[in-house]
Amino acid sequence: MNRIIWMGIGVAIGVIAFRKITQAQSNLGPEGLNRAVGRLADGLFDFADAVREGMQERETELRSALGIDTGIDTGKDTVVNSQAALRRQPGEN
Template identity: 50%
Template structure:
């Protein structure tokens, strides 16, 4: 008796999961769904790049501090053009 109730419960659970997945797939099939997916993907890429830039800036600051470099004097270095004879 309990074995049958268990398997009925499993069947209901699997059926509900399948229904939810099919509904999700159906909503993603249209142009609106594609726009949502692409938008989420673009947001994820932008978030990843922002985190990468923050990490780079933090590491650069850490390296400059450990080497004793002044960020203000180093910021302008290497940005002069060859046509500028004063620098």
């Protein structure tokens, strides 16, 4: 009975070791490198999207604070004063 238990433990350790070695080899091969680069690229794209969203939010806050994007609703269409504000010369009000 003891032999069967020890044999089962040995087989389990062998299977676990084989799986770990196979996983390490796949991480070192070209497929593993491709996966690592893909994860890195995805992370960079996510970071760039977050930065763009933050920039857009901040630009909106700044435009509101400076009064550049004040729209007047005429019922038919909205006239945005941002173009007129951009065309003004420095010192004009």
